[in-house]
Amino acid sequence: GDSVTQMEGPVTLSEEAFLTINCTYTATGYPSLFWYVQYPGEGLQLLLKATKADDKGSNKGFEATYRKETTSFHLEKGSVQVSDSAVYFCALKAAGNKLTFGGGTRVLVKP
Amino acid sequence: DVKVTQSSRYLVKRTGEKVFLECVQDMDHENMFWYRQDPGLGLRLIYFSYDVKMKEKGDIPEGYSVSREKKERFSLILESASTNQTSMYLCASSLESPDTQYFGPGTRLLVL
Numbered sequence: 001g002d003s004v005t006q007m008e009g010p011v012t013l014s015e016e017a018f019l020t021i022n023c024t025y026t027a028t029g030y031p032s033l034f035w036y037v038q039y040p041g042e043g044l045q046l047l048l049k050a051t052k053a054d055d056k057g058s059n060k061g062f063e064a065t066y067r068k069e070t071t072s073f074h075l076e077k078g079s080v081q082v083s084d085s086a087v088y089f090c091a092l093k094a095a096g097n098k099l100t101f102g103g104g105t106r107v108l109v110k111p
Numbered sequence: 112d113v114k115v116t117q118s119s120r121y122l123v124k125r126t127g128e129k130v131f132l133e134c135v136q137d138m139d140h141e142n143m144f145w146y147r148q149d150p151g152l153g154l155r156l157i158y159f160s161y162d163v164k165m166k167e168k169g170d171i172p173e174g175y176s177v178s179r180e181k182k183e184r185f186s187l188i189l190e191s192a193s194t195n196q197t198s199m200y201l202c203a204s205s206l207e208s209p210d211t212q213y214f215g216p217g218t219r220l221l222v223l
Contacts, residue, residue, distance in 0.1 A: 008151070036214075043115070043201055043214035044154075089153060098169070099212060101146075101153040 002027045006090045006102035013080055013109050021075040021105045023064075023090035031092040033057075033066055033073040034099070038087045047075075047088070080109045114138070115215035117202055122220045130189040132218050134202030141205075143185035144212065145169075145177060148199040160185055192222045 006023045013019060025031065032051045036044040048057030053068035064075045073090060090102040118133035136143065142161050146154040146169075156169030158177040166177050174196060178186045185204075189196055199219050203212040 004153075034211075041216070043216045044203075044212075045214065046211045049211070098156060098159065099154075101155075103151050103153040 002031070002092060002094050002100045004090050004092055004100055004102035006088075006105050008103070009087075009106035011105060011107045013107070015082060015109055015111050016079045017109075019075075019077045019080045019084070019107065021088055021090075021107070023073045023075065023102060025071050025073065025090075025092050027071075027092055027094045027100075029094055030068075031094040033064070034091040034093070035062070035064055035073070035075050036089040036091060036101075038089065038104075040086070044089060080107075082109050082111055085109045115202055115204055115213050117200075117215040117218050119218050120216065122218055124189075124192050124220065124222050126193060126222060128189075128192050128222075130192050130220070130222075132187040132189075132200055132202075132220070134185045134187070134204075134215055135183055136185075136204040136213070137183065138204065138213070139182065140213075141182075142212075143179065144203040144205075145175075145185065145187045146201045146203065147171070148201055148217070154201065157187065192220075194222050196220065197222045 003026045034049045035047040037047045038044045048059040050057040050066035056065045062077045087104045091099045115136045144159040145157045160166045160179040176188045201217045202215040205212045
C-alpha cells in the first residue's frame with residue numbers, strides 16, 4: 001500500500017539556520033504530495049503541495065520539489081525563525097480522497 | 112476562510128463509556144474525515160464520509176463508528192472507550208475533488 005517515511009525528530013536548530021526535512025514515499029501511480037504544518041495547540045494546515053513530477057511547491061519561505069526518480073519530496077527553508085517551531089507532516093494522495101501521512105517531524109528553533 | 116470546529120479540546124472519560132466527538136464545517140464540503148494522531152505514528156485515518164449518510168472505513172476503524180446525518184456535521188463514536196483509545200483526534204473536511212484538507216484544532220481524549 002501507500003506509505004510515507006520522514007525523518008524522525010526532534011530537529012533542533014538555531015535561528016537563521018538552514019532546515020531540511022527528508023520525505024520519501026511509496027505509492028502506485030502518480031500521487032500528489034503535500035507538506036502540512038501543525039503549530040503548538042492547533043490543527044494541521046497545508047504548507048505547500050506539488051501535483052506532478054518536477055513541480056516545486058513553495059510557501060512562507062519553504063520549498064519542496066517533487067522528485068519522481070527518487071520518490072522524494074524534501075522540505076527546505078534557507079533561514080528559519082523561532083515561529084517555524086512546529087511539527088511538519090509529509091503526505092501523499094493517490095487514488096481517491098484519502099491522504100497518507102508520515103510520522104511527523106518536530107522542529108524546534110532556538111533564538 | 113474555511114472553519115472546522117470540534118466540540119471539545121480536552122475530554123476525560125472512563126473505560127467502557129460511550130464517547131461522542133463532534134465536528135462541524137462551514138464550507139459546504141462533501142468530504143469529511145476522522146484521524147487519530149499518536150506520537151511517531153503520524154495521522155491514521157479512522158473513517159471518512161463523502162456524502163450525507165455515506166461512510167467508509169479508513170485504516171483503523173476497529174472500536175469506532177461514525178454518523179453523518181447532515182452535510183456539515185460528522186460525528187465519531189467510541190462505542191465502549193478503552194485506554195488504548197487515548198489519543199488526539201483530528202477532524203478534517205475537503206471539497207469533492209480535493210487537493211487540500213482543512214483540519215480542526217483537535218480533541219485530546221484521555222480514557223482512564
